[in-house]
Amino acid sequence: MWKDFLKNTIKAGKKLVMSDIRYIKGKEPHPRETRVIFKNVDREGWDPSIACYLKDGGYEMLKKGLKMKPDEVREEVKTAGLRGRGGAGFPAGVKWGFIPPNNEKPVYLICNADESEPGTFKDRYIMHQDPHQLIEGMVLSCYAVGAHLAYIYIREEFPEAAQILEKAIAEAHEKGFLGKDIQGTGFDLEIYVHRGAGAYICGEETGLIESLEGKRPYPRIKPPYFPAAMGLYLCPTIVNNVETLCHVKHIIEMGGAEWAKTGKPNNTGTRILCVSGDVKKPGYYEVQVGHVTMGELINDICGGLKDGRKLKAVIPGGSSAKVLRADEKFTIGKGDDAKEIDIWDIPMDFDTLAACGSMAGSGGVIVIDDSRSISWVLNNINAFYAHESCGQCTPCREGSLWMKKITDRLVLGKASPEDIDTLESVAYNIDGKTICAFGEACSWPTESFIAKFRDELTADTKSDLSGDIVNLESELAAAGLK
Amino acid sequence: MPLEVPSELEKSIDDRITHYPVSKRSAVLPVLHELQHHFGFINEDAVEWTAAKLELEPIKVLEVVTFYPGFRQSAPGKYHIRVCRTLSCAMAGSYELMESICEKAGIDRSGVTHHDPIAVSADGKYSIEFAECLASCGSGPVCLVNDDFHEEVKDVEGLLKKYN
Amino acid sequence: MSEDLLDVQIDGVWHQFPKGTRMIEACRQAGVEVPHYCYHPKLSSPGNCRMCLVQMGMPPRPMPGQDPAEPDEDGHLPISWMPRPVIACANTIGPNMGIRTTGELTESCREGVMEFLLANHPLDCPICDQAGECSLQEFSVEHGKGSSRFRERKVKKPKNVKVGPRIRLDDERCIMCSRCIRFMDEVADDPVLGFTDRGSHTVLTVHPGHELDNNYSLNTADICPVGALTSNDFRFQMRAWFMKETKTIDTNCGTGINITVSARQGEIYRITPRQNNDVNSDWMPDSHRLNYHWINSDIRLTEPLIKDGGRHRMAKYQEAIITTADKLRNFDHSEIAIIVSGRMTNEEMLMARLLKRTLNVKDIDIIPRRGESDNYLISEDRNPNTNGAKSVLGLKDPGASIDALKKDIANRKIKALILLQEDPLTDGAFSAEDLKPLEFLVTSYPLANPTADLADVVFPGACWAEKSGTMINVTGRLQKLNKAVDGPGQTMAPWEILRDLIQALGGGNGIYSSADIFNLLTKEISDFSGLKLEDIGDQGIPFLDTGVTLPLVEREKARIAKGEIVGV
DSSP, X not given: OHHHHHHHHHHTTXXXXXXXXXXXXXXXXXXXXXXXXXXXXXXXXXXXXXXXHHHTTTTHHHHHXXXXXXXXXXXXXXXXTOBOSSSSOOBHXXXXXXXXXXXXSOEEEEEEEOOOSTTOOSHHHHHHHOHHHHHHHHHHHHHHHTXXXXXEEEOTTOHHHHHHHHHHHHHHHHTTSSBSSGGGSSOOBEEEEEEOOSOGGGGSHHHHHHHHTTSOOOOOOTTTOOHXXXXXXXXXXXXXXXXXXXXXXXXXXXXXXXXXXXXXTTEESEEEEEEEESBSSOEXXXXXTXXXXXXXXXXXXXXXXXXXXXXXXXXXXXXXXXXXXXXXXEEESOGGGOEEEXXXXXXXXXXXXXXXXXXXXXXXEEEEETTSOHHXXXXXXXXXXXXXXXXXXXXXXXXXXXXXXXXXXXXXXXXXXHHHHHHHHHHHHHTTOSSSTHHHHHHHHHHHHHHHHHHHHHHTSOTTOOSOOOOOHHHHHHTTOO | OOOOOOHHHHHHHHHHHTTOSSOGGGGHHHHHHXXXXXXXXXXXXXXXXXXXXXXXXXXXXHHHHHHOTTSOSSOOOSEEXXXXXXXXXXXXXXXXXXXXHHHHHTOOOTTOOSSOOOEEOTTSSEEEEEESOOSXXXXXXXXXXXXXXXXXXXXXXXXXXXXX | OGGGEEEEEETTEEEEEETTOBHHHHHHHTTOOOOOSSOOTTSOOOOOSOXXXXXXXXXXXXXXXXXXXXXXXXXXXXOEEOSSOEETTTOBOOTTEEEESSSHHHHHHHXXXXXXXXXXXXXXXXXXXXXXXXXXXXXXXXXXXXXXXXXXXXXXXXXXXXXXXXEEEOTTTOOOOOHHHHIIIIISSOOOEEEESOGGGOEEXXXXXXXXXXXXXXXXXXXXXXXXXXXXXXXXXXXXXXXXEEEEEOOSSTTOOEEEEEEETTEEEEEEEOOBTTTTBTOOOHHHHTTTGGGGSTTBOOSOEEEETTEEEEOOHHHHHHHHHHHHHTSOGGGEEEEEOTTSOHHHHHHHHHHHHHHTOOEEEEOOOBOOOOSSSOOSXXXXXXXXXXXXXXXXXXXXXXXXXXXXXXXXXXXXEEEESXXXXXXXXXXXXXXXXXXXXXXXXXXXXXXXXXXXXXXXXXXXXXXXXXXXXXXXXXXXXXXXXXXXXTOBOHHHHHHHHHHHTTOOOOOOSHHHHHHHHHHHOGGGTTOOHHHHTTTOEEOSOOOOOOHHHHHHHHHHHTTSXXXX
């Protein structure tokens, strides 16, 4: 497959083949990787300047795309089957198609660079090292959807990336890749960088839009506020993840049909898997979707588990993805094709991970070995969601902190077995009852941890505890958890 | 007391506001970022100034300021350290990193609360708080010192020495 | 129009509703109440409380190659129920939609949301003013668990916060429904409220150094579904369930805001706006609402007064009537004038018209009372029934003859004045000098007042809350005033005083109630002909075409037209 890809790349007339590229010593891609988006990440002699980018054939696809008709660009993206890399995995071309056909309002495009799903760290490197790839992808995408004003909503914790992007935008302007009448095509586009201020909820597209409107980032109810129809300033708005937008450049380069040959059907292209936790070589690895299994990812690419350790669990798609237990059996495929596999044999693609009861999410793979306390892991996750709940709607506002408080007690040995039942029921009372997907994001960890590790969680409870309300502040501090 | 905004800063703010041709209100975050960058934190005067600048009711600015932990409402130290608290970094030792920095920088975090998450060293040089996932989970534990990012932080003394 | 009606099944029964109807309103129209906190038909719908979650279903969508589902014998398609609940408040109905407000999914949602809402709530009902009219209490009884599994420390928040001169806030009771914020943003155009902090720590706040001092601030306490925002005026005064409620109208200005008067044992404790979408929507200004304390005050006139040797003495009502009639007989009809009040009802004005006829008096008018419109609900006409004066008294320009009357008094053409329900000395319409030349002055008024000091006979006149009748507001709407409490002592309604005076002057009339006078109105005044009192109802009826509109109501209509609010 790797060779096929190379062949296709050459066929598509790319100026460079991968073999021309050298990477910084110690940061070379793993042989199982297919570097498309991350082609220039950690590349020897590479810098984020436009000069470097242009020398490498940069902005050629912008020129090519702007010679096409917008609907042709849209069609290529649709044909490519590009699924969103931000978390939901929704096909980008389909999303673009939701702009009402008779629309007369301005259309906006927002690049979601709020990368904040725990376990995910890919967009950071694109923005730091290859900002022009993003800009080129954005120009093409804006052209396709008819947007003349676009924002990059970048999380506040990426101050350097924000500066790099602003510099890159200025450079692109200077070279006529942004602004009025781009490359003499008559297409106008301004891109501005908009910095967040530390809120996971701004990764939710309607929360992001509210934030960009200068309001508290309270997600909007859908219906009626589907962004493609009523987004920023109540105008049609397309929100796509950084990695997703970068792919558009490559789709134009290869053609949607060719691009779709990478990856797997309905799980096309490459994607960056971010591996963290208990492996020897955590990091980012761009692979064709579905071409590596969990086992290959952990054992081959990431160098395996730490010495003497056994796998306990994997959270495969960012911290809100449901946990997979190491000794679980998963049934994938339908009808005659159905087969039972274990965790090591799960191909890392959207559909299989969904079939396994979890999700590919944002590509953040968190590996947990047998040295970890499940209660501690769950508590850490619950603390994150309690901190990040925006507080707009009742179940999430009250439930996320409640779950955290129960697991606080759990890790301190102050929970009773009934607390596990309460915890589970609180999670189910949030799940599916909230305005936005944060409800699922914060309840799925608890639901899945209890479903799969009830014994271990219960082992941390004490049956003689009942009914006490405990003051945990000081005890949490004493336990170093505050 | 009205905030005294130097003309250069105001020019930069005015420029930011032009990025939002449809609605000035959209510039709330950028204006606050500029003010915090200059003054170190956002006080009531900065809220009032921003509201006046963007023709908003002050409460609409305060709503935003208090929502985001990225906006500090009290003065941080000269070097403000944000240690990632979330899962992968915690697995890589971020709680230990926090403890170590506090010990070596002379910061007492015992008074930290939800509403007052920042602890400042007695000499005012360092301040510290936990941040949620800084999106560098593969190289934990990580932290931000002012705008500088540090990964795989093991050598706390070396880190602090850079900010002296 | 039938193509705009959609078939919707609610709890197993099919109904038809206009396209665009919100699910929650369809349920309400079908007699099924869906519990809710954040939803308010006059405000935007944020969908944040999640109390109105229901199960929804639609006809199944055929898979490619599959035949669409067959309708049943009544033409209804089968319903494929969605596993996830939806909010009924912000979603509109669809063709052949099914809604389940009962059943396992809906009930578990409600139980879950109730438990969450109460988790960090202080449960201080015994000392909470909202008790008895609290949606949290009500829905907790109907849909809650009965016991709490919450064993954690509750989140601490500010309590007893003075957010404005008339409003107090308990943040621990707040359920963050945002109704008050939306009211101040969208209706009062004074966005001083907001949420600060986030997550479970979110607090409702007024900006430091600012106040919720808008003249419409108390509406936020009305729409607060819990005891978070309470009225300083009503706080700790009376339990909601002890009070008797009377539907009536406000008389502070020509808008005729529909109100509910809550009283116990003859004492008014609270006035709240009553919904009337053609008059005041659901709102009223604080200044109108709080203008009632004088009714219970000790400067009320309680007994008729007759001046003897320059001093007032208390008298029996009958004596005061006879004395007045006797005195009036001493004057030629051309020497008598009548001033009534624009605060009097149509019925009272008719009685004044009859008195005028009995005495064969030429001059009758009202004292105009004008101020500035606030561009919301306060009319520049501060008399509530100027249009009644036009219609019933036949005045083309009410108040226009007052200056001429003053001159007539000064040059002693007018020697006797019947001045009902006004205190022009305090209001500034007359000076003591203006009245001095009079040989006989009779007044009625609820309160002791300087004009009454000059009067030969003084009647304690019932105030607006102590009488029934009808008024015509500035838009020309005919509305009912209903008696909420009894006046003190020998207080009489002006129509009673007028009736008895006419009788004492020899004009028997067989009037026993304000309703009797209304019947007389339909005979005497052409505008009223053919009308029945019961036709007016609690909401009034369009009556005269004045061309006057109410700014707040017009803005609300525009928002309804744009689909921003439901408006019912």
